[in-house]
Amino acid sequence: MIDKEFTAEERKATLGLAGIFSLRMLGLFLVLPVLSIYAHRFPEATSFLVGLAIGSYGLTQAIFQIPYGLLSDKIGRIPIIIFSTIIFIFGSGLAAYGSYQEDIWILIIGRFLQGMGAVSSVVIALIADLTREKIRTRAMATIGASIGMAFAFGMVLGPWLASHFGLGGVFIFTAILAIISFPYIIWGLPRPEKIVHHDDAEFTGSYLGTVLKDSNLLKMDFGMFTLHMGLTAVFTSAPLILRQFMEVEDLWKVYLVMFLVGLTFMVPTTIIAEKKGLIKEVKILGVIILIISFGLFMEFENQFVPAIIAIIVYFTGFMILEPIMPSLMSRYAKPQVKGTASGVFNTSQFLGAFIGGAVGGYLLKYGFDAVFMFIGAVTFVWLLMIFTMKMPEKLDKAN
Structure with missing residues (x-):
């Protein structure tokens, strides 16, 4: 995906953002193959509440992804990515706590907060800021490929983690993945010279x-x-x-x-x-x-x-x-x-x-x-x- 037409800065931005986004999505995918098994064991769990825990991140992702993108036009991409990462880490920690306490409601709230950590629209906007139009599609395809790999790793790694560390351990690992990306977000990500709204990439x-x-x-x-x-x-x-x-x-x-x-x-x-x-x-x-x-x-x-x-x-x-x-x-x-x-x-x-x-x-x-x-x-x-x-x-x- 990354060919010679990319400049050094474009390559750095694309790979960096692909890494940040794929780590975030890996955290969400890890629990998908095991959450139903473990959450059904919680005392107050019903099939509906377990299903809500599985899909609840999608609701807050849907609600926040467009407003995050529009807000990033006004106050900058990096501050929104930092804020959403903090929310995601907190949500993962709360979901881990709910798992250890076997409290389905705390788990659901944690999953909602994980969804509030959505960064897709902001990542796309930042890619648009940092790449030329002619290679932008390939840059976004690179991010798409990284998400596919994250999905594959999540499907395989999630059951292994859950069997050794429990469902709470999976969420802790999810939080660690987000924490690992934090220093790079603050100090490593290239900053655009100016923030521009791109009709071809943003809402x-x-x-x-x-x-x-x-x-x-x-x-x-x-x-x-x-x-x-x-x-x-x-x-x-x-x-x-x-x-x-x-x-x-x-x-x-x-x-x-x-x-x-x-x-x-x-x-x-x-x-x-x-x-x-x-x-x-x-x-x-x-x-x-x-x-x-x-x-x-x-x-x-x-x-x-x-x-x-x-x-x-x-x-x-x-x-x-x-x-x-x-x-x-x-x-x-x-x-x-x-x-x-x-x-x-x-x-x-x-x-x-x-x-x-x-x-x-x-x-x-x-x-x-x-x-x-x-x-x-x-x-x-x-x-x-x-x-x-x-x-x-x-x-x-x-x-």
């Missing part, structure tokens, strides 16, 4: 109406909402299904295979989508794979090997879709509204994460099938929407 209120009137962008927002709603809903149930057959310390093996298989499919399908102009076909394939996985979960939730196959199939569909969704959204958006479209798109993602956890947890009291039936139905609606979308001109020409 601009005057363009909101234009974005919300674009049916293709709205369908992309619904798709991103659905994809991440499914992710948190799956992880309210899938860890509990796997826990029937194996110990927590062995879960990382399943998640490692899951990631490797997903990556094996992600790379060629992304190349086919981008280079061959078949992004619509690849997107349809990914969504169909998700729907198949939900059916497999419903059919084989009580069988060991088929249940593992179901989660591998699910993650394969997720990995096919995750990298092409932002790329396709940016192609629908006109250059001047791209930052606003991205802000709405990312907000939809975070809201999806919240709704998936809350609704998935609520439905779990009716059994695993209810969870997978719900997300399967919403994903099917998404599939129908894709068929009604006209591909952007660049992709039409590629065909």
Whole structure:
């Protein structure tokens, strides 16, 4: 991703911000594969409250990411990143305390505060300040790739940490990751010569109406909402299904295979989508794979090997879709509204994460099938929407 066209300062800024952002996201991803297992043991825990704990960070991320970006235009990027890091560390510490006390309410509050530590919009704005327009997309792609790696490490490392140090230990490790980034944020991050609002990278209120009137962008927002709603809903149930057959310390093996298989499919399908102009076909394939996985979960939730196959199939569909969704959204958006479209798109993602956890947890009291039936139905609606979308001109020409 980082090629010779980057200057030394651009390279330093891109890698530094990618590191900060990926450490933050790693902290959030670490608990995803284990939180459902451990939180259900708390005395006052219900399935709904556990689901709320899983997805609650998404609500505050959705609420704060755009205001943080706009505020950073006025008072600077670094102060907002420092403030959000402090909030994230405090939230992680509170979640750890709630875990050790087995208090589901304190855990939920800690997760809400973790979401308040959202820095995505500010990181994107700072990247825009510190890079030239011609390499900005590649800089942001580098950050996107680092998040993907953070997700993979979180899936594998989270169960190992939880089995040795408990759920509280996972949150303490999350806080340590944020603390490690703190000195670099204060002294190492390059400072822009001046702060400029970039319409192509940041949310601009005057363009909101234009974005919300674009049916293709709205369908992309619904798709991103659905994809991440499914992710948190799956992880309210899938860890509990796997826990029937194996110990927590062995879960990382399943998640490692899951990631490797997903990556094996992600790379060629992304190349086919981008280079061959078949992004619509690849997107349809990914969504169909998700729907198949939900059916497999419903059919084989009580069988060991088929249940593992179901989660591998699910993650394969997720990995096919995750990298092409932002790329396709940016192609629908006109250059001047791209930052606003991205802000709405990312907000939809975070809201999806919240709704998936809350609704998935609520439905779990009716059994695993209810969870997978719900997300399967919403994903099917998404599939129908894709068929009604006209591909952007660049992709039409590629065909």
